[in-house]
Amino acid sequence: MTSSNTVLITGTSSGIGLAAAVAAAEAGWTAIATMRDTGKAGALLQAAAEAGVADRVQVKRLDVTDAGSITACLDEVIAEHGRLDALVNNAGAAQVGTIEQGSIDDVRAAMEVNFFGVVAATRAALPHLRAARGRVITITSVGGVVGQPFNEAYCAAKFAVEGFMESLAPVAATVGVEVTVVEPGAVASEFVANLGQDLDGVLATAGPYTPALQAYLARTRQSFANAQTPAEAAAPVIEALTAEHPAFRIQTSAWARDFVGVKLADLDGSAVRNLTGPWVR
Incomplete structure (x- = not known):
């Protein structure tokens, strides 16, 4: 791939998306850095300027839950650059809670941004x-x-x-499109801070799940205290972007490889239960 290639990255106002946009530009790509609110582009633009790649980072508005927004953004990219060489689906939102204490609307909202947004952006970009x-x-x-x-x-x-991309990968390969998923563990970013949830409030209304939630939150805070930096987590994204034939599944750290490896070798589910069960007691 040449230095004139263009990559569109979703969710770049902070965290892995921001770091990936800057790193892609440093690797010689034109990085189309998208976000729902372009008024939040300050940190990205500052990081790009400090890295000396401001001329290769272009901010555009894109809301993955809005089909019209996706189409408008892609139309602009093609009109301005003539091509799109890669899509990095990064936009997403965390959600903490258990179903009895939440609502079906909460689940639908999580699916909308984390799953359907990925499907919609991928579908629009594939041609x-x-x-x-x-x-x-x-x-x-x-x-x-x-x-x-x-x-x-x-x-x-x-x-x-993961199921969508694993199913798409061999089909996309028949028309020359490589598909990769990148699996981070804990990353020191604004992702969890931007939950939009009052965790103290969630805890106060947890009812019979209070002891388990307290144990989970304590363990999670500890894990995020030892988290990767966004730049570290973004490095495998650039690996997938620039490799001649990237792997389908890439973890961002040795810890993530070990953690995922438990599941991939766990035929009866007992290993995962033994791994995560202590998190809530």
Whole structure:
């Protein structure tokens, strides 16, 4: 792939998306850095300027839950650059809770941004990626392989993304499009901070699940204290972007590889239960 190639990345106002946009530009790509609210582009633009790649980072509005927004953004990219060589599906939102204490609408909202948004962006981009013989790279999560307590809706959406991409990969390959999923563990970013949830409020209304939720939150805070940086987690995205033939599944750390490996070798489900059960007691 040449230095004139164009990559569209969703969810770039912070975290992995921001780091991936800057790193892609540093690798010589034109990075179309998208976000729902372009008023939040300040951190990205500052990081791009500090890296000396501001001229290769272009901010555009894109809301993955709005089909019209996706179409308008892609139309602009093709009109301005003539091609799209890669799509990085990064936009997403965490959600903490358990189904008895939540609502079906909460689950639908999690699926809308984390799953249907990925499907919609991928579907819209594929004609352009076919033309360029490009690739789809999707940030999933170790939670897309191992179901985690109090992450039912989030993990369900990420499982769905993994199944969708695993099914799409051989089909897309017949028309020259490579498909990869990138699986981070804990990342020190604004992702969890931007939950839009009052965790103290969730805990106060947890009822019979209070002890389990307290144990889970304590364990989670500890894991995020030892998290990867967004730049570390974004490095495998650039690997997938630039490799001649990237792997379908890439973890972002040795810890993530070990964690996912438990599930991938767990034929009867007991290993995962033994792994995550202590998180809630």
